Amino acid sequence: MELGFSKWVCAFLLSCWLIFSGAYSVEGLRGNSKVRGVNLGGWLVVEGWIKPSLFDGIPNGDMLDGTEVQFKSVTLQKYVCAENGGGSNVTVSRDVASSWETFKLWRVSESKFQLRTSKGQFISCDREGCSVSATAEYPSTSETFFIERKNSRVHIKLESGAYLQATMGNQLSGDYPGMPGWDDNAGTFEMTIVANNLHGDYQLANGYGQDKAKEVLKRHRNSFITVEDFNFLHRNGINTVRIPVGWWIASDPDPPAPFIGGTLVALDDAFSWAQAYDIKCIIDLHAAPGSQNGMEHSASQDGFIGWPTSPDYISKTLDVIDFLASRYATHPALLGIELLNEPSATTVPLDTLVSFYMRGYQIVRKYSPTAYVIICQRIGNADPLELYQANIGTHNVVVDLHFYNLFDTFFVNMSSADNIQFIYKSREAQLQALNSSNGPLVFIVD
Known part of the structure; x- marks a missing residue:
């Protein structure tokens, strides 16, 4: 919808996603074309910086969980x-x-x-x-x-x-x-x-309490992304959406407190809208039990990272992947499943992560021989090549690289066009080196 243009300009700037392969093509897209996608962040996983007004009605709102x-x-x-x-x-x-x-x-x-x-x-x-x-x-x-x-x-x-x-x-x-x-x-x-940096699902739900949080999130989920947005994306050449979800989606409609049900219905809607407008969906597990990075988009209660320390958390995460894969594997709008978003390099050991990715890959393959399995690099001081050398799977594996020009002051005075050209030209050598490794495809956020 045209009135939503400013929102989608923001989405393009924050989440310009591309897949590179030797032939620059992707299975499952019409004409095996490139992925041209946006991230539907802040919709089914709350991130306060995307829509701060969600928190405006919380009493004592400067004393949320994790403050x-x-x-x-x-x-x-x-x-x-x-x-x-x-x-x-x-x-x-x-x-x-x-x-x-x-x-x-x-x-x-x-x-x-x-x-x-x-x-x-x-x-x-x-x-x-x-x-x-x-x-x-x-x-x-x-x-x-x-x-x-x-x-x-x-x-x-x-x-x-x-x-x-x-x-x-x-x-x-x-x-x-x-x-x-x-x-x-x-x-x-x-x-x-x-x-007072954490403004995620945990802070919102626990801050308002269950009844008020249900009202706030229902209104948000029904209005933030709609079928008209998918029409708008289709008309502007976007063929893919990446949809962050939280682990509690597998327990919908009654997830453990304080989380609020309703995300599964919204995700089902997104797949229907995507199919109607010839758009593909990537499901991205943004929030894992115990938190994989301590950030608000991982639904952390207070910034503590518990995911890698508990076999139970990892097992529950794999159960969520199984739930999502079994539900959407045969849907014509599915392009891929991202197993985990932005694990912390500081606290998530590489061997723990690789083991999880291998098991997640096998779960997706149990339901689909072709869906892309996307594995995210560790955030922090970690070399993305570590995942290329890990032999996660044999077919349609993609490594998600997060360069985040958004947070680099070098790009402050660049226009959108200059930013994009920098990505294409200055990242080219690194991308060619990764492609020549005969490993996974590359998935980039800038």
């Missing part, structure tokens, strides 16, 4: 600190705040929170008068606190009603006498929000 905060006693002028980053006691003893003095919020409600240390333990106070520690591996009632706010000042209250205070001995204890006011007293702290 990083620091607390400074107004009387001692010292920061609350989880000694050694967690695993021992909590003090009020630091003049300068760094990682040990920074806590990530787990939101229980708009006023109740759990506080996670940099090493992953939770701040705990099991009774009135307790000495606060940071030893709990999992949060429960003893790790849940009310945070009362007045501008930047806060009180931290136990479920029992007692307030935490900073003692003259630099301890944090649950025994402030009575209710603290907002003057300079031992039960009042200055709270600094260090980072």
Whole structure:
């Protein structure tokens, strides 16, 4: 639709996808032509930067899951600190705040929170008068606190009603006498929000609560991408869409909390619209259980990357691939399935990733001999050639390379045409080297 032109200009600039092979052709496309596609990001997997207004109605919206905060006693002028980053006691003893003095919020409600240390333990106070520690591996009632706010000042209250205070001995204890006011007293702290970067499905659903989140996401999914958009893409020469999905789609319509059902119906619609307008679909598993990169588009709760550390998470991810492959393998609009988006090079070992990709490839091949199986490079300090040498599969394997010109200041003053020409010319040598390796095809985002 013409009124959507500005949205699609943005999509082209952010997600200009191409597949290169020796013959510059792709099976399954009319005339074996190139893939000319856009990414339908922010639709079935929420990314706050794409549509910030989705979060506008959340009360206490600057205290979502994963928000990083620091607390400074107004009387001692010292920061609350989880000694050694967690695993021992909590003090009020630091003049300068760094990682040990920074806590990530787990939101229980708009006023109740759990506080996670940099090493992953939770701040705990099991009774009135307790000495606060940071030893709990999992949060429960003893790790849940009310945070009362007045501008930047806060009180931290136990479920029992007692307030935490900073003692003259630099301890944090649950025994402030009575209710603290907002003057300079031992039960009042200055709270600094260090980072509030995560605005994904987890933050949205848990921030609004189930009922309101269902309303917000239903409205968003029904309007953000529509059949008219597929008509627009078809008329402008686009033959492929890449559709990010989250792992909870396999449990639709009732996924585990806090996630909200409805993405499977929307994906079914997308395939129907694609078929009607001769467009192909690439399903991209953007969010894996436990998070593969800690980012909002992986639906991370607080930035922690748990996917590679748990065989259960990896097994559940493969179950999602099986679900998607079995459902869409014979659909005429399917072009391929991307097994995992942007695994972290810092925390995802190569052998773990290669093993997962090999098993995912076999799952897709169980249902389709021709669908493209797309494997994404590790994000960070990783050589894309590592996947070319891994022998993931024998047929229609594609490596997804993320160059991300978008985030490179070198491109700030370039026009769209100059940016595209840079991709074609300056990336040419690298792409030819990859193509000459007789390995997988190449899939590029810039």
